[in-house]
Amino acid sequence: MKKYASSEQTRLTLINAAGELAAEMGFSNVSTRAIAMRAKENIGSIHYHFGGKEQLFEAVVKEVVKRGDTYPVSQAVEPFHNVLDTPAGQSGALRAIVKREITLLFDPDYPPWHSRVVYQLMQQKGRLQDIMTRDLFTPIVDTIESLLKRIDSSLDREETFLIITQMISPIASHADYMAYCLEHLGTDHYSADYLQKMEDMIVQKVELLLGLTSEKFKSTLEE
Amino acid sequence: MKKYASSEQTRLTLINAAGELAAEMGFSNVSTRAIAMRAKENIGSIHYHFGGKEQLFEAVVKEVVKRGDTYPVSQAVEPFHNVLDTPAGQSGALRAIVKREITLLFDPDYPPWHSRVVYQLMQQKGRLQDIMTRDLFTPIVDTIESLLKRIDSSLDREETFLIITQMISPIASHADYMAYCLEHLGTDHYSADYLQKMEDMIVQKVELLLGLTSEKFKSTLEE
DNA sequence: CGATAATTTAATCAAACGATTAAAATATAT
């Protein structure tokens, strides 16, 4: 039996431990010693494998980015490429973006720390925020932006951004303030049903704002 | 001329410095020495006036809470007390809550760190979050909750909470991720016009979800 | 004025931090 793990395995163990701790108490409250203890590795290994704490944190963020790249926004929107001039196509594309975001953050098949690690980086400037913004956030914002421009070319920059925040913020809050949300809902995780409701509500709302009144909504309105 | 400031003045100077720094780099990245330097006071004064760093931070949060208490949600909703069974009254109450939240966070007459200090506490559990949740957040949530119940008694707990997040999250994001938002908008502060648009959009959206279609919206829809 | 209380100052303390390294342990290749 091997007594030394492979370099790659040790790296992943450290990344995972660091991610867990960052999810629990925020990056700036995580010490190298705590990471090493959680990972059951030696402190020195962090320096050996990553060069230092900051580079390990970078690897943590890149791990989340890497996962997002397995299903990029462009791919989510692609099926609607040819129908973007119809309300149904526009609506479908919007929903696809929202669905992707929710899935990516709350899919129970992935380590739960992924969702808690992302949005806390939006709070203060730094290298970690740059990576996360550039590789995760900007692509989404740009995609929504061009889609909105297509739906209503009269929207100005401010209105466009406001609509984007209407779409993304509720999802971000469920990730960033997860502890509070779960406590308020009296559960230990978001159910698939709840996430579906969230998706529906966000999509409905944006459709309404944009005048893309969907069938689903009409029935709601008539109640 | 006095060489020693009054106890109360020193306290406020320290609270303000701590608040500024917490807004700039997050509570957990603020050291007592940095606070003392920013406040041009001695480190020892933190111990003398507050007992320690954590208690100073508590005072920072309570300072924000105190300001919220000058215009409580109950007072914002009060004018609509007698018309809560009409759609117009319900709609007005919703708008009043949204307007209060936006004003409280982004009013340029108050220290700008107020808005940046609040929502970062939602990320991890602790005494500061408890204070902020209990004294600032819960009253708002409870008020919206009972209002929603009144508007549509068939809403369940999950739906109610989702609507609340639709109302609050966009505002919270503008506070919590302010640096990113301002950079994206290419400005150094949110204009009164922008904040008004935000209010309108949030209120419209919720009215639509609840079937409280307002005049303002109808015209938008007819475009 | 003189005495007491309140406040500020500068210095020191132990603890925790990230980084680094020489040596030990293991794996790999010849």
Place this chain on the structure above:
DNA sequence: ATATATTTTAATCGTTTGATTAAATTATCG
């Protein structure tokens, strides 16, 4: 089997942290 490369370990380094205190300074009050 031996030599070389890789990985882990334990210990130490200099800094920074929050807290504390005795002494100095200023304010207050009789």
